[in-house]
Amino acid sequence: MSRSTVGVLALAALVLPLTAACVDNAAPGDAASGTPAGSLTVSSTADGCEVSSATAPSGTLTFQVTNDGSDVTEFYLLGEDGLRVVSEVENIGPGITRDLVVQARPGTYYTACKPGMVGDGIRAEFVVTDSGEDVGPTGDVAAQLATAEQQYVAYVKDQVGALIAGTQEFADAYQAGDDEAARDLYAATRVHWERVEPVAESFGDLDPLTDAREADLAAGDTWSGWHYIEKDLWQPAAADNGGEEYVPLTDAERTQAADDLVGWTQELVDQVNDPAFTFEAFQISNGAKELLDEVATGKVTGEEEIWSHTDLWDFQANVDGARVAYEVLSDVVEAEDPDLAATLLERFTALDGLLAAQGSVEEGFTSYDELSDQEVKELSTAVDALSEPLSQLTVVVTGA
Template sequence: MFKSTVALLALSSVLALSACGNSSNGTNNGTNNAASGSGVIQDGTSKMLEQIKQLQDVIAKQDADGVKELGKTINDTWLSYENTVRQTFPLEYTDVEKYEMPIFSASAYDKIDFAALAQNAQGLIDALTTLQNAKPSTASSSELLLEAVKKYEQYVVDQTDKLTAQTQVFVDAVKAGDIDAAKAEYVKARVFYESIEPIAESFGDLDPKIDARLADVDDPSAWTGFHEIEKALWVDNSLAGQAAFADQLIADVKALQAEVGKLTLEPKTVVAGAMELLNEAATSKITGEEELYSHIDLVDLAANVDGSKTVYLSIIPALNENNNELADKLDSAFQSMEQLLAGYVKEGQYVLYTELTTEQIREISDQLGTLSDLMSQTAAIL
């Protein structure tokens, strides 16, 4: 499967609990799957571990060509047996994909974050070592589903923690009056918020406080959040009077962080949120309204896709048991979406929305619509 970054290259290692695909008949056949595929898994995993150690050597030398070559080699090895892993050890599969994806992504771009890559390489070694020692689960599909959704909850917590830290950096730049630094930090913070937007309805009034566009508010004088400061940065080219908005933003984000820690999510809730978000992305966000002033809309869209994919991954146990064909379609659709977005990464970041042609915008919208339709079908099996 093609795997690509879903936001700025420097952030590719933190954007997802990445996994994809399907198992044949859920965990009821887990023991049989393990017996038939254990040799394949052991051989493939041993081979990958050797290749990753080679990768660590070229990372230490900051050898970009070596990274690209080994990133593709590691991905080829993983593709040769990932279906077997997915069928036998779906949760361990998720952890391997979490680290394998950004390593492969690095092989496709001209700018490489060697520090992030080194962390992912070590993470992948740990995940593969766990896979080598894994035993077939006796848990039911429903139990695995609950466990997977708990993993998604942890993903949301982690992303929100990163959002809080990055928003603080952004706020500090705003209050210091440093426009260039604030613009750069704004882009980074947006990734983390957009990745958890599938459950934005769970945030109550904090979502509009943090993420409302001017067109969304009845009283412009009450407008707060990221986009109010975005306008100051890219249109007004001035941060005069923005300290109060910056303080309010970080206060609201910290309040969100506290609320997220209390959330208990249900599979249907997160699926509905992902479906609605993808539909919004396909019909309104794709018009450029989300980042009306900075035009970094593809950063937001890619993070939305990543967050929605993470939702999809959290319901793989149910898909494996009840609808393999739908799982295949979703896997293919996310693959196509990632590949499409990867084509708009230049110099380590997404091109501006204003650089897209009408045909390119329509193509992105159509693919987002396909994803939304497929996600809507998953509700029937939960």
């Protein structure tokens, strides 16, 4: 597909009091002490989320998050309402430390660890005081990044416009019992969602309501959204359903599922088209890495579309989003680190080539369960090769 029509990824909410960035072990350092400026440590355990301080001065902050528990964990910085995801770092395995770098303006936030990556997390208030220093870029770089942000806002609005139209058509077919039509529409419509998923993640519960997998559910959770309907359209045999016969949704349940999906998608559209909606360049670069993490932890494994096996559509959408995120920031990257720019272009091209060998969004992809082990390995290796230099993008863009 042409790059003028690929999806854009953003990490944004309604006017946020900070800009945020997530990088792996690449925090800005204090040359004298050898420690990151504004460094805070976080220890995540099964029942604790210990942050070394509940306050910090505005400016560049680095949360060094260590998983001291036995389950995979996540760490979030939330807005004052406790719902908006300002920034996050996911999939932190036991014994692993990952860094979350944010450029924080004064305000009240909440920190949250989510052991097991389920539930609301273990939260605490976090206050950023006014240091009196400017936060964010200045001069020519600021102007370049402002242009990138404008391009992203326009594209995200375009993507969610396509998403709501496709979702309504999909929901109408599903509700009417036209399963063949609904199955044909499913993957191509979800491409628009996957391209902007981090935007939805920033708006409270929209993402889990709309896109939770069955494996993501905690005890007592009610399942809904795309994958809830996916399972009903590609009904599993008992052997693939925990040994239990799958019970198809009733007409009333279908109607409710379809109406909910359209309603939550419209809420995303409304949020994005709110005049106050914005996001900053640091969030764009953060989102590029997050999308590659999505590919590595869900798409390559075949766990995202476990019933339909349409993972390659999602895979392509995530890669497109990451590439566009880089491309709108590329003027700054090429000026500050031309070697990184060249490496990213080379590795995006290589990964796109592997995906193109399996099909396209327009013409369709190979079913993921039909890929050979070697093909999966090649895709995984290419994702890892791109993910490493992409993790450096935020540091270059922020000048940290």
